[in-house]
Amino acid sequence: MGNILVYLDQNEGVLPKSAKIAITAAGELKGAWSKDKLIGVCLGKGASAAADEALTFGLDEVHFSEDAAYEKYRAVAYACACQSVYASASCDAAVATANTTGKDFFPRLAAKVDAVQASDIIGINSDGSLVRPMYAGDVIAEIELSGDHKFVTLRATAFDAAQPSSASGAKKELGSVDIPAIAGEVVGYELSGGDRPELTDAEVVVSGGRAMQSEENFEKVLFPLADALGAAVGASRAAVDSGYAPNDWQVGQTGKVVAPNLYIAVGISGAIQHLAGMKDSKVIVAINKDPDAPIYEIADYGLVADLYEVVPELTEAIKAAKSAG
Amino acid sequence: MKILVPVKRVPDYEAKIKINSDGSGIVTDGIKWIANPFDEIAVEEALKIREKGDASEVVVVGIGPADAATQLRYGMAMGADSGVLVTYDGEVDSDLAARAIAAVYEKGEYGMIIMGKQSIDSDANQTGQLVAEHLGLPQACFASKVELGEGSVKVTREVDGGLETVEVSTPCVITTDLRLNEPRYASLPGIMKAKKKPMDEIPLGDLGIEPNVRISIRKMSPPPERAAGRKVADVAELVSALQNEAKVL
Numbered sequence: 304m305g306n307i308l309v310y311l312d313q314n315e316g317v318l319p320k321s322a323k324i325a326i327t328a329a330g331e332l333k334g335a336w337s338k339d340k341l342i343g344v345c346l347g348k349g350a351s352a353a354a355d356e357a358l359t360f361g362l363d364e365v366h367f368s369e370d371a372a373y374e375k376y377r378a379v380a381y382a383c384a385c386q387s388v389y390a391s392a393s394c395d396a397a398v399a400t401a402n403t404t405g406k407d408f409f410p411r412l413a414a415k416v417d418a419v420q421a422s423d424i425i426g427i428n429s430d431g432s433l434v435r436p437m438y439a440g441d442v443i444a445e446i447e448l449s450g451d452h453k454f455v456t457l458r459a460t461a462f463d464a465a466q467p468s469s470a471s472g473a474k475k476e477l478g479s480v481d482i483p484a485i486a487g488e489v490v491g492y493e494l495s496g497g498d499r500p501e502l503t504d505a506e507v508v509v510s511g512g513r514a515m516q517s518e519e520n521f522e523k524v525l526f527p528l529a530d531a532l533g534a535a536v537g538a539s540r541a542a543v544d545s546g547y548a549p550n551d552w553q554v555g556q557t558g559k560v561v562a563p564n565l566y567i568a569v570g571i572s573g574a575i576q577h578l579a580g581m582k583d584s585k586v587i588v589a590i591n592k593d594p595d596a597p598i599y600e601i602a603d604y605g606l607v608a609d610l611y612e613v614v615p616e617l618t619e620a621i622k623a624a625k626s627a628g
Numbered sequence: 629m630k631i632l633v634p635v636k637r638v639p640d641y642e643a644k645i646k647i648n649s650d651g652s653g654i655v656t657d658g659i660k661w662i663a664n665p666f667d668e669i670a671v672e673e674a675l676k677i678r679e680k681g682d683a684s685e686v687v688v689v690g691i692g693p694a695d696a697a698t699q700l701r702y703g704m705a706m707g708a709d710s711g712v713l714v715t716y717d718g719e720v721d722s723d724l725a726a727r728a729i730a731a732v733y734e735k736g737e738y739g740m741i742i743m744g745k746q747s748i749d750s751d752a753n754q755t756g757q758l759v760a761e762h763l764g765l766p767q768a769c770f771a772s773k774v775e776l777g778e779g780s781v782k783v784t785r786e787v788d789g790g791l792e793t794v795e796v797s798t799p800c801v802i803t804t805d806l807r808l809n810e811p812r813y814a815s816l817p818g819i820m821k822a823k824k825k826p827m828d829e830i831p832l833g834d835l836g837i838e839p840n841v842r843i844s845i846r847k848m849s850p851p852p853e854r855a856a857g858r859k860v861a862d863v864a865e866l867v868s869a870l871q872n873e874a875k876v877l
Contacts (some may be wrong), residue, residue: 377794378757378767378769379766379767382761401753402788403770403785403786403787403788404787404788406753406769406770407757407767407769407770408757409757410722410753410754410755410757410758410761411757411758411760411761411767413754413758414723414726414757414758414761414762415761419721419723419842419843420722420752420754421843422751422752422753422754423751423752423753432846436751436851437749437750437751437848438639438645438654438748438749438751439641439748439751440851441644441645441850441851442645442647442654442848442849442850442851443848443849443850443851444845444846444847444848444849445845445846445847445848445849446843446844446845446846447843447844447846448842448843449842449843449844450840450842483764484797485764485765485766485796485797485800486766487766487768487794487795487796487797488794488795488796489792489793489794490782490793490794490795491784491791491792491793492790492791492792492793493790493791493792493793494789494790495789495790495791501788501789502788503788507876540806543806543807544806544807550772550786550791550805550806550807551786551787551788551789551790551791553806556748556751557666557746557748557806558806559788564876565870565874565876565877575641576641582851582854585874585876586870586874586876587857588866588870594859599856599859600856601854601856602856602857603857603858603874604857604858604859604860604866604869604870604874605857605858605859605860606859606860606862606863606866607859608862613862613863616863617863617866617867620863620864620867621867621877624867624871624877625877
């Protein structure tokens with residue numbers, strides 16, 4: 304009976320929601336797959352403090368390294384570090400959240416240890432089978448993995464963050480690991496979105512579609528609504544393709560999958576591609592001039608209107624409601 | 629430098645996917661098959677590099693039944709020089725596809741692999757990374773910009789929260805994101821020419837690969853239906869509903 308490696312994202316010593324989701328799913332897999340221990344891994348600047356925090360979630364061991372090799376995320380370096388922990392801690396399974404980090408390096412790690420990987424799963428059954436969407440969410444598949452080593456990446460919206468329990472596990476510093484030159488270098492980083500919450504973490508998302516017509520309209524019409532709600536801003540593929548919004552705001556099968564408490568789709572018709580990225584939101588509001596837009600088939604509340612008239616009105620009404628409440 | 633571009637056959641993204649009666653798979657009768665859209669972007673990027681004079685040849689590769697040749701021909705109609713079809717009639721998972729692609733790469737003195745970040749049927753987002761590890765090559769995934777240098781390449785990657793630029797040595801594996809380019813359409817003369825371009829067919833067994841598919845689908849079902857809600861008359865009714873019914877404000 305082997306152990307489960309749990310890859311934990313960390314930002315400057317703090318575990319983000321994506322790490323806590325991985326802990327939740329690892330706990331479920333431990334039961335479903337009859338595994339022994341949960342072995343966390345934290346890498347980069349602040350990893351030691353993050354490891355302390357991770358132990359409060361009841362992990363059996365947390366390995367960390369603040370080696371300069373991990374300061375900036377690089378697929379090969381992270382895969383090598385995790386491989387070292389995987390082997391030394393007798394793991395035969397591994398879990399990570401399917402954000403752009405997990406998606407990027409987990410398959411590489413899987414290939415290193417000859418594991419099979421199920422990507423982007425949304426459920427873990429008690430008999431050990433897994434649930435994942437396919438065909439842009441048109442199909443929900445129940446799958447089984449076979450072989451000696453099994454990997455899973457998680458769709459973040461499908462699992463809750465773990466809650467702290469008791470800390471009785473061991474903190475271990477990872478020794479030096481050979482990182483081959485093919486790891487390359489990170490030479491630039493450009494943040495988008497400013498101070499607003501990250502799309503996949505936000506409680507409220509306001510998204511704009513092709514009907515926004517321009518980048519300026521995103522700023523003038525949509526941003527005030529988002530800021531009144533403390534929301535992240537998203538966009539349909541059509542809006543991104545038209546250059547109204549940056550790439551990483553795209554919600555959909557090929558962009559980000561979100562499931563906030565409240566999703567407001569403004570001027571979005573509701574292509575399958577887009578719906579695949581947001582239909583698990585708790586409450587969906589659609590604002591569109593076209594009463595027959597497919598978005599209305601899944602929206603809880605639809606307002607058939609000209610967005611340029613009603614979005615500013617909605618912004619003011621929400622500000623008023625918030626200051627009254 | 630030769631560039632290898634894997635192209636996968638997938639159902640048209642506009643097709644309505646139906647699940648068969650016993651839930652073992654999708655109904656494929658009458659489905660229109662296309663080249664995976666991310667792979668078209670990969671073909672386009674490879675062609676651009678060749679057109680700039682930085683590559684000599686673009687070769688498309690696929691694994692699957694004889695029919696999968698159609699999508700390779702499409703890549704050649706876009707402008708790829710030749711194709712390699714690894715013929716295999718059984719189930720193909722990401723791992724088997726990756727091993728087949730890696731084996732073809734090793735036979736051909738390639739300098740780069742460019743491929744889609746995911747296929748729009750299984751949505752697994754694994755094969756490029758697996759190929760990179762199998763071949764011991766650097767990877768640069770989810771590319772929105774590719775700038776070739778001397779013995780290296782700078783790739784801008786679409787990551788959560790923004791864009792990251794990495795520099796890796798070549799040869800390497802690059803996987804494409806949506807905004808890397810606008811793939812060209814195959815022209816009629818392109819389609820005619822593609823028919824005469826060379827296509828190698830290699831049975832999977834000849835590559836020394838034993839299929840070992842370790843992921844099996846037990847049952848497919850449609851996603852839970854989300855019931856349509858209601859239309860509200862104006863902003864006041866919407867805000868009231870969000871406050872009092874949905875309780876999300």
